[in-house]
Amino acid sequence: MTLTVAEVLKLPVVRRAEPEVLSKRRLAEPIRWVHSSDLADLSSLLQGGELVLTTGAAFARGSREYLRGLAKAGAVGVVVELGTVVSRLPASAGRIADELDLALVVLHRKTRFVDITEAVHRRIVAAQYEEVAFDRRVHETFTELSMKGAPLLGIVDAAAKILDEPVVLEDLSHQALVVSTGTAADLLADWERRSRRSPGKRADSEPWSVTGVGQSSQQWGRLVIPRHASDQARATMVLERAAAALAMHRMVERDRTGLQHQAQGGLIDDVLRGRISDDRDAAARAHALGLRKAAQYLPAVVRSPGHTPLGDPVAAHRRNIALLDAVAHTVNAAGHSGLFTVRGDGEVAAVLALRDNRIPLADKALEILGDRLRREVHRVDGVDGAVLALGPPASLVTDAIAGMSEATDIAEVALSMGDNRSYYRASDVRLRGLISLLxxxxxxxxxxxxxxxxxxxxxxxxxxxxxxxxxxxxxxxxxxxxxxxxxxxxxxxxxxxxxxxxxxxxxxxxxxxxxxxxxxxxxxxxxxxxxxxxxxxx
Missing domain, CATH: 1.10.10.2840 (PucR C-terminal helix-turn-helix domain)
Structure with a gap:
């Protein structure tokens, strides 16, 4: 927070001196410091951004020459006390200051410049200290979140709380992935269309604050304040710091998913091969690996047409790992949880625990998830389209894992169908499903x-x-x-x-x-x- 010339004039110590503005130029400009001097040439003493206090003695050499010197030295304006040395300024002083883009103010009552200087400097130092304290709080907040491995919502909520503004994390398709807690529904209305217009120079562009997430060449999202921020400088700084935390979260998750997905895949394989048959053991391991407890679990398969390069199994493996990462990230970013594993070329199987299993909320959540998965999977090199297939819901983790086979059969049929459903169940494939199997x-x-x-x-x-x-x-x-x-x-x-x-x-x-x-x-x-x-x- 900075102090402007206009705000200086509103200080009690200045108001008591009955200020009169002769030139209104740069009144809204922040000042860096206050300097009092009667020297005619201050060019060697000023660094730029100062408000000069003087008794007017320097005006004796001529208003234009003195004011031109201040302008060249970078001063914002000058305040002249009348009565001590000069009783009035030349009539042309205001016009000259206006031409030179300087604020010019006269004080009609005597005052001690030290009182003005002390009042202004106290405000400036306090504002600077406040900015330092704010910067430190922001740094400590996001550093702690990164160290704790906070979820995406935790990082977005932290930014919203610091700024007291709504914050949204969206993907490159302008879909709102994460919305800060308490954000008004009307701010999200017609989001995709409005987001594409922001930021922009058109008259109908949204006055939003926007920061990219990820390296410039590999951005994967944007952080948005979907309204005019009350403090643009702070908004930019906090969004940039939050974006860095989100990017680090993504990198850590990618490193973690190597081991985590191996462990999840191992659990799924142990259940399918009968090495783990007790659901209590399977559930305990599943929950420790990130699957939330739920009343029902959904076996799911995300299947894309296989395009394995002949003689290049390494490329196929990399593509499948990228596919696995895309599926897991999309599910987690939507607020759900799951166990994930690669079952074959272009096929990722999962056990999902939805954020809300109540109908019709679950159906709507699956529709949104299916659409997002199709978009995110399409970004993986070598993958052309995908379907989300669901097996029958199960109350036990082991039953949900067993249901992956049915989801696989449904996915195989779904790939051969010509529609664009968000997701497929057995009821969607019917006779075609039986024929596909035979x-x-x-x-x-x-x-x-x-x-x-x-x-x-x-x-x-x-x-x-x-x-x-x-x-x-x-x-x-x-x-x-x-x-x-x-x-x-x-x-x-x-x-x-x-x-x-x-x-x-x-x-x-x-x-x-x-x-x-x-x-x-x-x-x-x-x-x-x-x-x-x-x-x-x-």
């Missing part, structure tokens, strides 16, 4: 080939082909009008294509069993070829 069975493959052979071997046609029309016909439960609308073709065209399909296959397309059989065969073919079902934009 698709490598030669009897299932032979069935599909038999059902569709005539179409698969028919002459290639421009889209929409026989297979495309049949697929949409079956997906839309035989609604020909809906098929025409979906494919953007006429109804006669659909009728013609279906008649050709009926003739080629030799089956009744109106028969329920025939429709089911063909639909299953199409699913088997699509999953066996490793592609998602064709989608048509409406």
């Amino acid at each position: 698709r490598d069975d030669r009897r299932v493959q032979r069935f599909a080939e038999t059902e569709l052979r005539s179409l698969l071997t028919s002459t290639l046609q421009p889209e929409p082909s026989h297979l495309t029309v049949l697929r949409e016909y079956l997906r839309l439960a035989g609604n020909k009008a809906a098929v025409a609308e979906r494919l953007h073709v006429s109804r006669p065209f659909v009728y013609k294509r279906l008649a050709e399909v009926r003739e080629l296959l030799g089956v009744d397309l109106e028969d329920g069993e025939s429709m089911t059989s063909l639909h299953v065969a199409l699913m088997v073919t699509e999953l066996s070829r490793g592609r998602r079902p064709a989608t048509v934009t409406a």
Whole structure:
């Protein structure tokens, strides 16, 4: 906190001297010090930022020359006591001071300059001491948090408490990852759009204080005060210190996750292999490794399409570790906890303890988590997309670990589906899930080939082909009008294509069993070829 010229004039000792402002320039500018002297040339005594007190003797040589010397020396302004040496200043003094960008004030009553100097210097020293004490408090607070390994919320809350301002940690996609406790909901309204406009020079830019988190070339987030800060200098300093603590937290977590995730993976492997069968032992180890106690635990799998470079298993391993780190960090940053392990190339399995298991809060939390996981996983080199699959909730840790296998099967099916759900459960994959599990069975493959052979071997046609029309016909439960609308073709065209399909296959397309059989065969073919079902934009 600094003292301005205007604030000096409001001090009781100055007000008693009846000050009159002749030049209002730089009244709002902070002063560094107060210097009293009647010397005509102060250029060797001033360092810049001073407010000069004088009886006016130096004005005898000429107002312009004296004031120009002060301006060159860097003074902010000059206060002249009238009556001791001079009774009034030249009429041009105010105009000259204004031209030279100097504050000029006259005192109409005699006063002791030492009283003014003492009052101002006491304020300046007190303000400087307060700033030093504030800096030390900020340094000690964030150093202690870093040493204790405080969570992200603890660091964000500390910054908010010091500044008495709301503070938000967001990722590079402008999603609010951590919000300080007690932040008003209206400050978070329409967050993503507003955040993209801040900071900025446009008239509609938000007047927010923003500091990047992470090294400039590897920033992974931003700390934001989502309103105009009452003290911008302090806000900047605290946010920068908090950002450093967050960056250190991230680095420590990355170093820690090597051992921690090995331990978590070892626990999961011990349970799956039967080396640990007592849930009390498994739960005790799980809670010691960071899994919070909860009424229900969710088996989960985050699966991305594998793209292992041939002959480069090291690169694949690094990518999987980066994937594991991204998943764990995203889950923890969202306020949940979990056990994590790599189960295969591009696959991370977990047991999750949600922050709140109550419905519909849990469903909303999973939706947000799934969206964040998809974004964060996409940042990992070599990973193109991902799905979050959930097994059945379990009250025991061991049961949740056993449920990972079902989550894995769901994830495998989910990758072949064409929608963009935030997360998948068994109820979302249904028949496609069963077919996915059986698709490598030669009897299932032979069935599909038999059902569709005539179409698969028919002459290639421009889209929409026989297979495309049949697929949409079956997906839309035989609604020909809906098929025409979906494919953007006429109804006669659909009728013609279906008649050709009926003739080629030799089956009744109106028969329920025939429709089911063909639909299953199409699913088997699509999953066996490793592609998602064709989608048509409406």
